[in-house]
Amino acid sequence: MVDSWCPITCNSSNDGPQKLQNLGILHHNIQSLGNKVLALNVLLSSWSLKPAILCFSEHWLHKDHLLHININQYKLVANYCRNSNRYGGTCIFALNDLKIRELPFLNNLAREKVFEISAIELVDFKITVVCIYRSPNSSKEIFLELLDETLNKLLTKGRLLVLCGDWNINLLEENTHQKALQSLLISNNLQNTVLCPTRVTLNTRSLLDVMIRNKIFYHSTTKVVEMGFSDHFALVMSVLVHSPSTCSKYVVKRIFSRRNIAKFNDQLKIELWDEVYSQFDVNSAYCVFLSKFLKYFLHIFPLKKVFSKKGKKSGWITQGIKVSRQRLQLLYLLKRKMALSVHTLNYIKKYQRIYKKVISVARQRENDQIIQRSINNSKTLWQIIKKESGNGFTEIENISLEIDSMLVTNPQDISHQFNEFFVNSVDRLIHLNRNCKNDHATVNDIILNPNVLFLVPVTEEEVLKVTSKLKTKISAGFDEIPDMIVKQCIQFIKKPLTFIFNLSLSSGIFPDQMKIAKVRPIFKKGQKQNITNYRPISILSVFSKILETLMYNRVVNFLNKFKLISNAQNGFRKNKSTFTAIQTFIGQIQKTLDNKQFAFGIFLDLSKAFDVINHNLLLAKLELYGLRGIAHAWMRSYLTDRTQFVEIHHMDQKTFKIKTLTSSLKAIKHGVPQGSVLGPLLFLLFINDLPRIIQNAEVVLFADDTNILITGNDMLSLNEKIQNVKNQLEKWFYENHLIINTEKSKVIFFRGSRSTPIIRSIFSLNNKEVVCSSDVKFLGICITEDLSWATHTQYVCKKLSKTLYLIKSLRDSVSQSVLRNVYLAKFESVLKYGIIFWGGVKKDSETLFKLQKKCLRVVKGVRNRVSCRNLFREFKILTVTSLYIFEILCFIIKNRIYTTQYSDVHGYNTIHKHNLYVQFCNTERCKRGVIGMGTKIFNGLPTELKSVNNFNVFKKKLKNYLLCNVFYSLQEFFNNC
Template identity: 30%
Template sequence: MKNYTPESFVTILETKIWNTVNQEKEDVDVALEIFNTMFLHSINEICPEKEIKIKSRTEPWIDSEILETMRERDNALYNANRNKQDPELRKLFNKLRNKVVKLNRQKKSNHFCDKVEEHKNDPKQLWKQLKTLGYSNKCKEKPRIILEINNEKCFDPIKVVNEISKYFLTVAANLVNKIPKIAKRFDVNSTFFKDYYKDKGVIPNSFKVSKVSEEFVLKELLKLNPTKSTGIDGIKPRFLKDGARVIKSAITHIINLSIETQTVPDLLKQAIVKPLYKKNSKLDVGNYRPVSLLCIISKILEKAVYVQIEKHLTDNNLLYEYQSGFRKSYSTDTCLINLIDHIKLLKSRGLYAGMVLMDLQKAFDTVDHDILCKKLEIMGLNFTGWLKSYLKGRTQTVIANDTSSEPGIVTCGVPQGSILGPLLFLCYVNDMPISVKCKLLLYADDSALIISGTDPKQIAEELSKALEECRQWLMDNKLSLHLGKTEAMIFGSKRKLNKVESFKVRCGDVEINNVKKVKYLGLVIDDDLSGESAITNILKKANSRLKFLYRYREMLNFSTRKTLCSALIQCHFDYTCSSWYPGINKKLKSKLQVAQNKMIRFILNL
């Protein structure tokens, strides 16, 4: 990539006959194969793969000036050690040593400040720069994964990667198989479900996805992030973006052929999966989650379908009004404002508010493809042939410890890391409200049931009934409720809460964990809505991060200090502040102001 330029790459692309892709009118797999062959050949012409010897790592700020001074320092040390009777040689070495330290510190500071300024609007790249300061405690090099298999530590990379692959492929199916086989009440064939969409005026199979224009494809190609990882086809987004104007016609043809034949190319259904450690023991395969890498072209195809389905759902007001996940003009803010304002209203009326936060197990991974397609048909989509092709026959290959597993077939779930996956999940859980008569707030799979009243015991009984009904809906739709992580909470003034003698929510024979505070969508909520726990959590993060930045104050200029404080500290003050700030007292506001004043003094270097 050393001598690569977009202009030279475009020149090579223009020598290819891209019309051969458009001449394939029947088989989208063949059309994609022709395109990939020509495109990869063009990439190889301008930057062929070569084996190189990796030299010892050099910090990016170390330039010829530092290297030359280092050589002078080393020579001075050599001479000083050989002529110990001459003190002037030792003084010269000390002088050069100090010069190297000063130069290194100065160059590192300039390099870091320049990089922060360059990437201040790119969180991912900014985070990389913070790691160079030692902000993250993660290793610069990814450690090898070691698992405990059959009660023994396994170091064999092949066994480890196959164990991870096996777990990722079977964990969702195992959850589905554990769901009790009981009479269905809220499935897609129930009157509850059909009436829910009938009342919205939806005509089944009334909407069909249309073909897209070259202008749409060109726009999406030019929006690609060149730093994103590649999929199994090995095509980097940088090349697609640079060659967009030359290849737009060929890619448009592939997308439209896919829509016309209602077939998704097999290559675009293959994912590379990398395991990402979450928490607890690193020896337990269950403590890793999959990160999927898909082909970039598949994301453009998905976007072409996504924008049309999303418009149909929005124009017909089909999505549940209190679903705040993965929607335009919705966020965690809207969900938390709805939640807190509703509870405040109930408190102002002298009522208690009982809440249950449901924890769904592997919700995205356990979506049943047949149920999803039936739901989409009822929601008006006459496009389930393409969607079935998109969902079924997907495979994934796990890569860990520089080793690949055998490809495995994914039998359920919406594709992780995809454009369409989140929207399809919203459609899947969209009818959950048919199971309950109380307030239900959703953020994707994060669900909250709220019931009010004057008697905490009665509220608990009604919540128990609502939770059981919701659990029935989940089982009918092959989703699993994790009762061990589901939490119950009762809200009220401190005076009223002191009067509560019993508040026990149950689901079947299981008593739900009753808590005084809960973390929901990243915000810690107290049972009296005082905001005290939220402020304590915010101040803890803000003070620890400011303490870290103070260690490097001398090497940071004003602009860099301001950028880092905005990225690391101010973001915590701002997060969902419209939901919690109006309700906190003067004492808590004063604590926040003190913390912000500390941050401002750091920025101004006072």
């Protein structure tokens, strides 16, 4: 067993007594980390002090899978994963509290099989740890060259270095490569601390694994340990280092406990709000209200220090499990050193299987108990899933930015830089775009709506209803008041709020303090020091959300009443979705190709569409749509004089206090407010006239996702239409100051079959060429020029494979009921998106069906050849085919505009009166379309299902029917009719 290492004290001539500690670094060639995580957690829990660093060779995992590894109290800090071959790989885990710096400059030295390197720096100790694996059959010469180059990059004066790994060079045998390695180490003042064999069989003894250090280390020892995970021993180095600061990490936050909320409500109960009711100006009334509300809020929910909890001991790892683990390790040693009988070897295998089962059941039982004891079972369940899948540990990562070749690390300066960038990037984009320099834009193309929106007074009941639909979130706007608190206390503030909201609607003024946005920078991808790799997330006051929702409801009711929103718009609208947009577009293409016509698609990407909207243009359009008078004044007030500030979190490296820093306020002059309730609706109204302007083409919109389909009987007429649409698009976008990103936009010539000649022509907008592609991502669906679905199903298969591994990584830690929830949330949700378009093609759905069955077997914990029919019934899960049937029928019933029922045409009581008319199609592609297949499947349903008129009842009965009849194919379904 590994000895525990503990802090010791020694004397220093300069500073007197100085605390030192032994820092543990472990390396093990583990030969598949994924299936040994639970046993590894048990082993580590039996050590009184854990190694600070865990280095593993041959983890055998893909990078996406490695991210799901959960080693209790550790975080993944560096890794190398193979791309072309299986097995291999290296990774490094560190204790959660350690400050780690990655060493990306070594990544370009990595070579698959030859030099698989992971490296980190322990910031507090100034120690560099490098883990390298070399495959047995790879070039030793290239390995030594790359090792030499690595050492040249790493070895600097006074810097401590630890090299570990399985290099597959036997240091117990003298040969050319062993001597070359020893010479390289000596020339760099390095020493291998491992002297005994690290891989022992009955016939061989080899020293293949190394733990190498500088000779400048104060003190270090290395132990060889039997962990029982592979045919290699593990190595544990204990390094004597100075202890870093031991200040506990803490964050300053407000405690929203039930008791505190009850106290808060008690204070609000006795407040009369008379001062609010005496105000005639909405800004004054809201200021008085907010001041009183915050007085109670800050008193009951003061800021308090909350210290981060150290990793809890795993309760499921009982003393009995630890004893069993020790016994198993002893059996491994016997097996390695002695020639055992077949009976004894079988006993060890059986003991190993039982041990694995015991620790799995223990872990599952503990997680089930945690869920059962919690108040919010669903939230706790997903917290456990997040933790068990390796995503449970989160820490504040301090941001640094490179601005004009200078590194900015001061958090206050960083908040200002972010705010400047987020606001100025929009201003700069508008300034550079020639469309936005048009000062004489008109909106004469919009037909004047003679009706005017009248703002009906708000009632207390309406305020209660709107507030009840708020999400229970802790995040808050600039006033620090979370949505959750307002939901809890709305009964005691509904009256003053109703007064303020009515004052706002009657005066046409939106309160100034509701116009302040708090912005948080969210990292996307790429270099973290590049400010362009961050996007802003805006958080508004909860009271602003309520007032906006009240206005939103009035505007939407008005727009719907007079049918002012274009049917081409599918975004943010009731009974519209991405599916209606996709079906409109693809259905028209299928119909066109079925008639042997030509089709050309334009898929536009707009640059910061919501952010660059010109307020004067928007207000002019709102007036024409009927938002005049007080409503128009209110919208003008809502859009103007808005400001924002950026908030970032920063951990002080000396005190470990997590600070919140904010920038100064900066004015927002363009766009609709991000993170707002009204913003998306205002954008829809801004772009609403585009479909009417584009003649002789089908425009399909989903918010700012703008797509145009042009069809023609021949190429000559098609090209003429394309040129006309091009001119119309350029004119509209010029007049409306929106910016087309031609680099991300695409066009496609659709063709009837793969045998049809490929057409590639040059298409440009504003004298900039748009790529003519063979495929495009359209609202999450991969569309190709021949409308085949292989590309999309491959994309879905790749996503589902990642989810399958997630479920595999969870199966030893959570129960089957939890795994089923993960399946529904992570697997089925991806599987069913867009299935109505591709699910009818057998060859495309078969691969996904195999993956689905594989996933179901993992959930149940059965072998690969076990039949899944009963498993689908047991877990109440629909097969890919049944899911396709369910989704396509729900779409057809919900969107009756696409179909006609016999009973709608005549009143005769025939046996087919509930059937749908079958549309005529020339091609198989058209027959396999949503309408063709949906009609055919509906007509194949039992009469008792077809006769159901209520949509919700139909859904319930249909699902029960599909769960009872586990259909593996459409042919099975039709045979069952």
